[in-house]
Amino acid sequence: MKSMDTLIKNNSRKKQMILSAAGVIILVLIDQITKYMAQKSLRGKASFPIIKGVFELHYLENRGSAFGLLQGQRIFFIVTAVLMLILIPYVYTKIPQGRRFYFLRVVAVMYLAGAAGNAVDRIIHGYVIDFFYFSLIDFPIFNVADIYVSTATFCLIVLILFYYKDEDFEQIHIFSK
Numbered sequence: 001m002k003s004m005d006t007l008i009k010n011n012s013r014k015k016q017m018i019l020s021a022a023g024v025i026i027l028v029l030i031d032q033i034t035k036y037m038a039q040k041s042l043r044g045k046a047s048f049p050i051i052k053g054v055f056e057l058h059y060l061e062n063r064g065s066a067f068g069l070l071q072g073q074r075i076f077f078i079v080t081a082v083l084m085l086i087l088i089p090y091v092y093t094k095i096p097q098g099r100r101f102y103f104l105r106v107v108a109v110m111y112l113a114g115a116a117g118n119a120v121d122r123i124i125h126g127y128v129i130d131f132f133y134f135s136l137i138d139f140p141i142f143n144v145a146d147i148y149v150s151t152a153t154f155c156l157i158v159l160i161l162f163y164y165k166d167e168d169f170e171q172i173h174i175f176s177k
Helices: 005-040 076-095 099-124 144-163 166-170
Strands: 048-051 057-062 128-133
Touching: 005 057, 005 099, 005 144, 076 099, 076 166, 099 128, 099 144, 128 144
Parallel strands: none
Antiparallel strands: 048 057, 057 128
């Protein structure tokens, strides 16, 4: 018979997984709703300035990756997305429970939501719908899923540099049982 501590720990882990899955679903829905709105409102139309000369909504069908690299490599992107959609949850399950690793779990949720949001586009449309454009600096056009991935990357860098210690990473056993 399992001890009470084991039952509580398993229940807590299960609750954590359910909340994280719900978070991913909500974030993907937000991404997909904004892309649907962009497609319906901006497709075939001129850019819509939010702050003239600085920021605008500009519809783009991106058949490449970030910064328009690897144009037309749809199969490559779908395979990569599927691998990420398998790898990220696997890594997530290896993150220890406890408050210390809360931020790392949030980063994993954001990465998963970003990968899933853009994968949905690639599978359904054959391209990713982008629509945010900083015209002031001519920054590449991006979308909400890209914001999730960029924010997660920034947060991960900050966490690695200033929050987590070597001992913390020793607790994450990605390639062990």
